[in-house]
Amino acid sequence: MAESEIVKKLIEINGEQQVSMSEPMSRHTTFRIGGPAKVFVSPDNIEKIIKTIELLKKEEMEYFILGNGSNLLVADEGYTGIIVSTENIKSASIEKEDGELTYICAEAGAMLSKVSVLAAESSLTGFEFAGGIPGTIGGAVSMNAGAYGGEIKDVIVSADVLMEDGKVIRFTKDELELSYRNSIIQKEKQLIVLAAEFAFKKGNKSEILAKMKDFSQRRRDKQPLEYASAGSTFKRPEGYFAGKLIDDAGLRGYRVGNVMVSEKHCGFVVNVGGGTCEEAKAVIAHVKDEVEKQFGVTLELEVRKLGWQ
Numbered sequence: 001m002a003e004s005e006i007v008k009k010l011i012e013i014n015g016e017q018q019v020s021m022s023e024p025m026s027r028h029t030t031f032r033i034g035g036p037a038k039v040f041v042s043p044d045n046i047e048k049i050i051k052t053i054e055l056l057k058k059e060e061m062e063y064f065i066l067g068n069g070s071n072l073l074v075a076d077e078g079y080t081g082i083i084v085s086t087e088n089i090k091s092a093s094i095e096k097e098d099g100e101l102t103y104i105c106a107e108a109g110a111m112l113s114k115v116s117v118l119a120a121e122s123s124l125t126g127f128e129f130a131g132g133i134p135g136t137i138g139g140a141v142s143m144n145a146g147a148y149g150g151e152i153k154d155v156i157v158s159a160d161v162l163m164e165d166g167k168v169i170r171f172t173k174d175e176l177e178l179s180y181r182n183s184i185i186q187k188e189k190q191l192i193v194l195a196a197e198f199a200f201k202k203g204n205k206s207e208i209l210a211k212m213k214d215f216s217q218r219r220r221d222k223q224p225l226e227y228a229s230a231g232s233t234f235k236r237p238e239g240y241f242a243g244k245l246i247d248d249a250g251l252r253g254y255r256v257g258n259v260m261v262s263e264k265h266c267g268f269v270v271n272v273g274g275g276t277c278e279e280a281k282a283v284i285a286h287v288k289d290e291v292e293k294q295f296g297v298t299l300e301l302e303v304r305k306l307g308w309q
């Protein structure tokens with residue numbers, strides 16, 4: 001099928017409003033970096049995302065699943081495939097109570113902040129850690145996101161996953177193989193999280209809200225939230241902290257063009273305005289080289305790459 005026919009089919013499935021061409025990825029990443037995606041589609045329910053993926057697979061089109069783009073560095077040239085965004089698949093609700101546990105079900109595109117507020121408002125404890133992570137449920141399951149001693153692994157029960165053959169399978173927590181910033185979703189590139197179920201215990205609402213407030217204050221104090229970034233650039237190397245190694249290597253404030261190692265928190269590479277992927281790559285490469293050279297520690301990127309190697 002010709003590409004224009006595929007776009008027509010995507011519009012048939014999703015409606016004209018949900019399909020755009022040459023969409024700048026800088027608008028869809030918290031790093032504010034990235035050239036145009038050839039086609040950008042945002043299905044507004046699970047049935048439509050399944051049909052969209054079925055079409056793209058049948059036509060052997062390359063695609064990428066986008067959450068909130070908060071852990072992503074996209075090439076300046078953009079992406080020549082099709083971005084399938086979950087931004088419009090975002091409902092979250094209390095599903096059931098069973099004994100001392102209450103279950104929340106959230107669709108892939110629901111923001112962690114929204115789910116943590118839902119849990120807090122319902123006096124459910126365990127999701128306070130996620131309130132300040134600017135990602136979606138799908139991205140967080142894929143990355144096993146975590147902060148302040150909590151991670152997705154602690155509270156997830158299962159996830160509904162679209163398989164390569166088009167079937168939807170419920171993965172248990174164990175089957176998701178969640179580990180430090182990793183999961184089976186990342187290892188098997190074709191898996192797509194459609195929704196996830198979480199279990200929480202009842203807690204004291206004012207204590208839950210106080211904990212969330214404390215975590216967000218700590219973020220504001222320590223993290224360069226005033227600049228665009230993709231969060232921690234590197235994974236935590238075993239036995240070290242990436243930010244401390246980078247600082248000790250003398251790289252605080254190391255800058256190429258408009259991208260630099262944050263002065264406030266060396267674990268963050270920030271875009272001070274108008275930065276490019278090439279600049280970010282240069283900062284990342286230099287940081288990796290220096291840390292390796294000075295301390296013999298290999299830093300591994302936490303940020304996912306799109307459109308570059």
Ligand SMILES: Cc1cc2nc3c(=O)[nH]c(=O)nc-3n(C[C@H](O)[C@H](O)[C@H](O)COP(=O)(O)OP(=O)(O)OC[C@H]3O[C@@H](n4cnc5c(N)ncnc54)[C@H](O)[C@@H]3O)c2cc1C
Pocket residue numbers: 030064065066067068069070071072086108132133134135136137138139140141142143144145146147185191192193194223225229230231232304
């Ligand atoms: C200021 C700031 C602070 C941050 N703090 C933290 C923190 O404390 N802890 C932490 O863990 N992270 C943190 N992050 C990083 C980021 O928010 C998390 O990794 C988050 O889970 C990414 O979610 P996302 O929806 O933005 O995913 P995206 O960036 O859109 O995608 C990330 C990866 O997940 C995949 N993906 C997304 N949705 C799906 C889906 N439905 N199915 C399958 N794969 C999918 C993508 O293909 C990609 O490989 C921070 C980022 C920023 C900018």
